[in-house]
Amino acid sequence: MHTKQNVLEISGVELTKSILIDLQKLSSCSGEPIASVYADNLLRTMRTMRDKLPFDPYTEVVMALHDALAYSNRWIDYNASQYQGVCDLLTSLVNQETINNSSVEAAILTLENLGFDTIPFGVKLDQSLDIHEDE
Amino acid sequence: MDDKSIPQHFLDTSVLRSLLLGTQVYKQYFESQFTDQPLYISNYVQMEMRRSYLINLISFYFVLRLETINNIGDAIALWSNRFKTSELKAILQLIPQLFSTHQLNFSSPQDKEKAISILGIYIKRFELLLRKKFNNTNTDSTTCTRALVPLTLDLQNLAAGLKQFADEFGDVENCRSNCQIDQVLLVQYRAEIEQLIQIAAQLPKNSNTRGFINIANNLKEILAQGATACDCKRCEKIGDAVIALNAPRNMQLEHTDNSFDYLCPTINQPHYKHPSERKIFAR
Numbered sequence: 001m002h003t004k005q006n007v008l009e010i011s012g013v014e015l016t017k018s019i020l021i022d023l024q025k026l027s028s029c030s031g032e033p034i035a036s037v038y039a040d041n042l043l044r045t046m047r048t049m050r051d052k053l054p055f056d057p058y059t060e061v062v063m064a065l066h067d068a069l070a071y072s073n074r075w076i077d078y079n080a081s082q083y084q085g086v087c088d089l090l091t092s093l094v095n096q097e098t099i100n101n102s103s104v105e106a107a108i109l110t111l112e113n114l115g116f117d118t119i120p121f122g123v124k125l126d127q128s129l130d131i132h133e134d135e
Numbered sequence: 136m137d138d139k140s141i142p143q144h145f146l147d148t149s150v151l152r153s154l155l156l157g158t159q160v161y162k163q164y165f166e167s168q169f170t171d172q173p174l175y176i177s178n179y180v181q182m183e184m185r186r187s188y189l190i191n192l193i194s195f196y197f198v199l200r201l202e203t204i205n206n207i208g209d210a211i212a213l214w215s216n217r218f219k220t221s222e223l224k225a226i227l228q229l230i231p232q233l234f235s236t237h238q239l240n241f242s243s244p245q246d247k248e249k250a251i252s253i254l255g256i257y258i259k260r261f262e263l264l265l266r267k268k269f270n271n272t273n274t275d276s277t278t279c280t281r282a283l284v285p286l287t288l289d290l291q292n293l294a295a296g297l298k299q300f301a302d303e304f305g306d307v308e309n310c311r312s313n314c315q316i317d318q319v320l321l322v323q324y325r326a327e328i329e330q331l332i333q334i335a336a337q338l339p340k341n342s343n344t345r346g347f348i349n350i351a352n353n354l355k356e357i358l359a360q361g362a363t364a365c366d367c368k369r370c371e372k373i374g375d376a377v378i379a380l381n382a383p384r385n386m387q388l389e390h391t392d393n394s395f396d397y398l399c400p401t402i403n404q405p406h407y408k409h410p411s412e413r414k415i416f417a418r
Contacts, residue, residue: 057290059256060260067233105263109263118260119155121228
């Protein structure tokens with residue numbers, strides 16, 4: 001059991017490293033048509049990670065980035081500086097020996113601070129969401 | 136705005152939910168209003184988001200998890216057929232977006248398991264941003280205990296953490312026994328509340344005043360009945376008043392609700408009413 005857990009942890013790091021390669025490419029060609037090559041590969045790798053390692057803390061960070069990029073193809077709207085920021089963030093994470101819940105939370109907040117909307121799903125508020133019964 | 140020199144913004148739940156859950160256009164409107172400025176919320180405002188949205192997301196998680204539900208489509212069908220209030224309908228807007236973004240098949244039993252995991256991760260992230268994305272005034276004089284119920288989630292056993300949260304958040308008797316809402320309403324702000332009730336009594340009832348008048352009527356009952364009238368259900372009906380009374384007077388209360396137009400001037404709370412999402416779209 002202990003060996004299996006170690007394998008999963010290493011795989012999470014390895015998949016994150018793979019994601020980093022595409023992110024680096026996106027950083028250098030953001031806004032250009034060729035960026036779609038790396039966006040497609042990036043999103044597929046992220047979903048593989050989701051399916052193979054659903055309980056890995058790296059997956060939690062990667063899913064936050066996935067939702068920001070995949071929703072309405074917003075990957076096309078983010079700029080080189082933002083992609084570089086993500087690269088720096090993920091590099092820092094994979095270089096850590098262990099990643100705990102605090103690291104995950106800090107990473108997600110960093111994504112938000114970089115301008116990535118990690119909860120991009122919008123609901124029409126006027127008609128659909130009453131907070132108080134009196135409204 | 137009432138005072139353009141006020142540098143800090145205190146968000147009502149209506150603005151907070153727009154920043155977290157609004158459409159891109161509405162989010163962009165608010166971001167343009169608050170560019171690089173610190174935004175503050177209170178524990179009570181967080182509690183209102185938990186009550187109106189987070190707890191419903193958790194409920195949908197367990198609908199999806201039911202053994203009698205074969206796939207995502209079944210869960211959506213059950214939810215849409217049986218749960219009709221506007222808060223619950225909001226879930227129906229979110230869920231298809233979330234699962235479509237993940238390229239899930241709504242008819243696939245295999246993808247149901249992926250959906251459960253994705254939704255759990257989303258709930259965990261939403262709660263994190265609710266808790267950490269904005270500054271906290273740390274001045275909730277109600278000491279709302281529901282606001283303090285922790286959501287502790289382990290990805291390998293999400294259901295246990297979500298259930299524990301639902302149990303504790305739903306235990307309104309215990310939460311009420313630990314909060315100070317009666318002190319806030321009956322002692323600390325009694326004079327202001329009496330004034331609000333007087334103002335409401337003089338207003339005509341129309342679409343602009345209805346919310347405020349309903350709040351004032353509930354406040355009137357609380358003053359008449361005392362602490363026993365201050366339960367969590369009643370607190371839900373006077374939420375805007377609690378938020379306005381608790382708002383830091385040196386901050387501007389940002390809102391979209393009409394009721395604050397009557398609540399805030401009476402208690403000298405700087406405030407600004409933002410246009411509704413519908414109006415922003417119409418521009």
